[in-house]
Amino acid sequence: MSTLSPYAPEAGPPRGSSTGRRPSGRGRRSSPMTWRWSDRLVLAAAWIAGIGLCAIAGAIVLYMAYRGIQYLRPGLIFSRPQLSSDQAGSGGFLDPLLGTMLLTAIGILIALPLALASAVWIAEYGRGGRVNQSLARVVESSIEIVAGTPDIVIAIFGLAVFQLSLFAPFSFTAEGGGVYGRSFIAAGAMMSLLALPPVYAATRDGLQAVPGHMREAAFALGKTRITTIRRVLIPSARSNIATGVTLGISRIIGSTAIVLILLGSTLRIESQGSIPGVGLLRGTGSSLTSYIYENSPAGEGGAPQKAYAAAFLLLIFVLLLNLLVDRIGRAHADSSGLAPIGAVV
Amino acid sequence: MIERLRKPWPDHRAERTLGAVSLLVGVGVVAMVVFVAIRAWPLFEHNGLSWVLGGGDFEAEVNRMTAATTKPAAAVFHLRAWPLIYGTLITTAIAVVLGLTIAVLSSVFIVELAPARVRRIVIPMVRLLASVPSVIYGLIGILVLVPFVSNHLVTEHQKVSMQNVVQLTGGGLGVTAVILTVMITPIMIALICEALASVPPSWREGAVALGLNPLRAVRAVTLKAIRPAIVAAAVLATARALGEAVMIQMVSGGKTFSPRPGDGVVFFFEPLRTLASAIVDFREGVGSPALSAAVYGFALLLLFSAFALSVTGYLVKLPLRKYQTRG
Numbered sequence: 001m002s003t004l005s006p007y008a009p010e011a012g013p014p015r016g017s018s019t020g021r022r023p024s025g026r027g028r029r030s031s032p033m034t035w036r037w038s039d040r041l042v043l044a045a046a047w048i049a050g051i052g053l054c055a056i057a058g059a060i061v062l063y064m065a066y067r068g069i070q071y072l073r074p075g076l077i078f079s080r081p082q083l084s085s086d087q088a089g090s091g092g093f094l095d096p097l098l099g100t101m102l103l104t105a106i107g108i109l110i111a112l113p114l115a116l117a118s119a120v121w122i123a124e125y126g127r128g129g130r131v132n133q134s135l136a137r138v139v140e141s142s143i144e145i146v147a148g149t150p151d152i153v154i155a156i157f158g159l160a161v162f163q164l165s166l167f168a169p170f171s172f173t174a175e176g177g178g179v180y181g182r183s184f185i186a187a188g189a190m191m192s193l194l195a196l197p198p199v200y201a202a203t204r205d206g207l208q209a210v211p212g213h214m215r216e217a218a219f220a221l222g223k224t225r226i227t228t229i230r231r232v233l234i235p236s237a238r239s240n241i242a243t244g245v246t247l248g249i250s251r252i253i254g255s256t257a258i259v260l261i262l263l264g265s266t267l268r269i270e271s272q273g274s275i276p277g278v279g280l281l282r283g284t285g286s287s288l289t290s291y292i293y294e295n296s297p298a299g300e301g302g303a304p305q306k307a308y309a310a311a312f313l314l315l316i317f318v319l320l321l322n323l324l325v326d327r328i329g330r331a332h333a334d335s336s337g338l339a340p341i342g343a344v345v
Numbered sequence: 346m347i348e349r350l351r352k353p354w355p356d357h358r359a360e361r362t363l364g365a366v367s368l369l370v371g372v373g374v375v376a377m378v379v380f381v382a383i384r385a386w387p388l389f390e391h392n393g394l395s396w397v398l399g400g401g402d403f404e405a406e407v408n409r410m411t412a413a414t415t416k417p418a419a420a421v422f423h424l425r426a427w428p429l430i431y432g433t434l435i436t437t438a439i440a441v442v443l444g445l446t447i448a449v450l451s452s453v454f455i456v457e458l459a460p461a462r463v464r465r466i467v468i469p470m471v472r473l474l475a476s477v478p479s480v481i482y483g484l485i486g487i488l489v490l491v492p493f494v495s496n497h498l499v500t501e502h503q504k505v506s507m508q509n510v511v512q513l514t515g516g517g518l519g520v521t522a523v524i525l526t527v528m529i530t531p532i533m534i535a536l537i538c539e540a541l542a543s544v545p546p547s548w549r550e551g552a553v554a555l556g557l558n559p560l561r562a563v564r565a566v567t568l569k570a571i572r573p574a575i576v577a578a579a580v581l582a583t584a585r586a587l588g589e590a591v592m593i594q595m596v597s598g599g600k601t602f603s604p605r606p607g608d609g610v611v612f613f614f615e616p617l618r619t620l621a622s623a624i625v626d627f628r629e630g631v632g633s634p635a636l637s638a639a640v641y642g643f644a645l646l647l648l649f650s651a652f653a654l655s656v657t658g659y660l661v662k663l664p665l666r667k668y669q670t671r672g
Contacts, residue, residue, distance in 0.1 A: 032558075039560050042450075043458070049447045050454035050467050053534075056527055057470040060477060060485065118367035125360050135364065142371040148581075148655040149648060150588020152621045153381070156644040159631065160380040196370070226359035254478030256591040261628050289480045296484050298595040304488055311481050318476050322469070 061315070068312025071305045077313070081267040081291070090303050093310050095269045096291035099184070100253050102280075103263075103287055106188025107252045108245060111195035115244070118143065119203035120229055147197035155261040158190035162262070169282070180264070183282045187262040194255055195248030202247070206240025207233055242328050250321040253314065256289040267291065288314045381648060385641035387634065391422035396642065401425030403601045407627070410635040417635045424639055428603045430646075432617035435604065436518065436593065437586040440525035445579050447526070448533035449568070455534070456541040457563050475531035483595035486524050491515040491596055499614050507611060516598035519613030524596060529586050533578040540574030541567060577662045584654040588647060590621035597622055620647055 032043055076092035118139050126136030146154075161167060163181035210233055218228040234241075269285035286294070288310050293299050295307035354362075388396060406424050413421045455467055495515025504513050544567050552562035568575070598616025601623075606612050618626065620643045631637040 035558055035560070039558060042564075043560055046450045046454040046458055049450035050459060050463075053447070053451055053474065053530065054467055054470040057473045060481075061473070063485070063489070064481070114366060114370065117363045118370060121360075121363040121367045125363065132364070135368065138371045139367045142374040144655055144659075145374050145652060146370065148584050148651045149377070150584075150590065150621060150651060152588060152590035152624050153644045153648050153651070154377075156624060156641060157377045157381055160384050160641070161376070193373070224354075224356045226354050226356055229359075250476055254476070254480075256478065256480040257625065260591070260625060289478060292480050292484055293591065293595070296595065297487050298483065298599075307484055308488075311484050314478060315481060318478065319473070322472060322476055326469075 061319075064308070064312050064315050067308040068315075070308070072309040072312050076306070076309055081286075090306060093288065093291050093306070093313075095267060096286045096288045096310065097313075099259075099263070099269060099285040100287040100289075102184055102285075103188050103191050103259070104249055104252050106184065106281075107191030107195050108248060110189060110192035111199055111248060112245065114192070115196050115199035116203055116234075116241070119200050119207060120234075123204050123207040124225065124229060124233070143197055143200050146193055149193075150257075151194060151255050152257040152261075154190050154193050155258040158186050158258065158262050162186040182262055182264040182284050184263065184285065185281050187258055190258050190262060191252045191255065194251045194258070195245075198247035198251065199241070199244035202240045202244025203237060206237030209240075210236050239328050243325055246321050246325050246328065250318055253287075253317055253321075254289065256293055259287045259290040260293060263287065263290065267294065288317075378648065381641055381645045385638055385645045387422055387638035388424065388642040391419055392424055396424045396426055396639075397430055397646070398425055399427030399431075403428050407601075407630075407636065407639070410639060411630050411633055413633055413635050415634065417633075421635045422638065424642075426620075426639070426643070428601050429618055429620050429623050429643065431603050432597075432601075433587060433619040433621070436521050436525055436597075436617070436619060437583055439518075439522040440529055440586050441579055441583050443522070443526045444530040444533055444582060445575070448530050448537055448578065448582075449575065451530075452534050452537040452541055453560075453563055453568070456538055457559065457567070471531045471534050474527060475535070479528065479589060479592040480595075482524050482528060483592040486520055486592065486596035487516070490520045490524070494520055494614065499611075503611050503614070507608075507615075511600060511602050511615060513611070513614045514598055514616070515614070516596045517614045517616045518597075518604045521593055521597045521617070522613075524592060525586055525589060528589065528592065529582040532585055533582045536578035536581065537571065537575055540571040544570050573661050573664045577658045580654050580658040580661060584651050584658075587650055587654075588621055590619075590625050593619050594622035594625040599626070 032040055035043070077097065078094055079092035080094050081096070082091035122136050122139060126132055126139075159181050161181075162183070162185075167181070167186075214232055214236070215228055218232045219225075223231070263286060264284035266284050267286045269280065269283060271279035271283040292307045292310050292314065295303040295310070297304070401424065403424075403426060409421055410417070410424075451467075451471075455464055455471075459467060492515060494517075495513075498519075499513050499515060507513050548566050548570065549559075549562045552566045553559060557565060597618060599618070600616040601618045602616050604612050604615035604617055608615065624640050624643055627636055627640050631640055
């Protein structure tokens, strides 16, 4: 291979330790000016790719900020959407905002216990005995399948489940008993499937990172396994769990497909039945994502300005959640800083 | 009751409870396949597997399905959905090929080339790209990119010459593929970066000591070592691209059409529809039994593709474990 040719002129052996930026022992860099043109081309392409991605991300944020500052008014956040063909009269997005919060709450409330239980069981009990091991494999691969399932398929699955007459009490019902399968409960339950994989992965990694001697110390004090888990392991994995939950929340607030299919297309929150809390959960509504969709030309198309304003608000939430992951993540060492994306995949 | 829960549990009960709760996830996955399959059954009953083939007029078939009554005749179920599958495959292929190139280059940039100060900026930016919701990508696409393409890239002449085939509105393969690339590249970067960082530095240092310049060393040693991770990243990104629904529905032009590579540049302006975006398109039509069976059929196909891809991703990553590098 030509690259291994001893006559390759481009680089001498690394000479001694320079004051290089990386203490990886690479030595002084050979100057790219002396490289072959093909190598220089690849080097340039790598820089362009890296900087180009930054430029795209920066452009998206700046453009959304520009549009957001142009159109976002505090009044929009606190007023309810109105049916109107005119942008000036169509109100704000109080209901979608509340809808997003409600969906997030339901989703996390369902996902957190499930994810915690499976992570604890896999990490602490899944190794003992053949039955447990094979069951643990089943659970692990199911969570991987859930993580890989597109959210549109999860939404369609939710529709199939909640349209069963068995689940009629949980969803919006038409006059005469037709079950639409659309409600906050239906959408929230499916949202929990989005949040489950990141919470599970983060919790499991946190539990596995707890050194074995902490378990042994607890056992030596006469604690049972479950007490050790509750008093020692879960508290020390707390920051991992928080990271997972934050990632789960950002997946939930960004999901459009589930809201479009399982929450119906009413912009206002419409309760179903007369019991206040239950009626709300059984009712339909919207979230920020579906509000953006409905106001863009793809939906009703009436109000791109409202769509920009809501999108800016959503982007701010996402950025804040990103920052939160960073702040929590600083507590436990993180190799590349990109692991949070990997956890979601 | 509450008091009993507060007391420390005996270990065996805790183990069984936790195990049962975890198995719920497995039950959920089985339920997902079963429910979607049952709902999609009429489609398979009437078409067999040949609904994935071409040869029909998709829009006419869908209109017939929508118009059908609650007890449709067997002929109504007739469907040939190849245009959707073709649209899915072509957008995914373009996005994955483009994205993989960008991802490999920028991962090498992030891990090996960039000065620490630049790296501290690039990594949060990549994470930002990964976390922007798809509806915001769609919004930017439909309000910024589609009008731009329509006004500046598609010429009047092209619009007129394609008039009788399909209307060029700006949205279509080009915009879809570009945005999809931006959406899936960060996923690949995350996986490739993790693999790059786990290659022992001494391997690359050895290559440098033999006289390779740093870039060649990365290419000859590091990238070769993580080839399985690169393939796995491509596979997982493919799964993500297949399932993208809302963004594609917003920017793809909203017509069932198979873009023809023979058309030259116009190829990139031709509208299309993918399996996932068709589900969003026809979401209101699930009241009609025939259309509902078709929509569930699309979902089932997506579910199995995602399943097959995650198995492939797992198998591809196996050799990495052998070298004790994490993938």
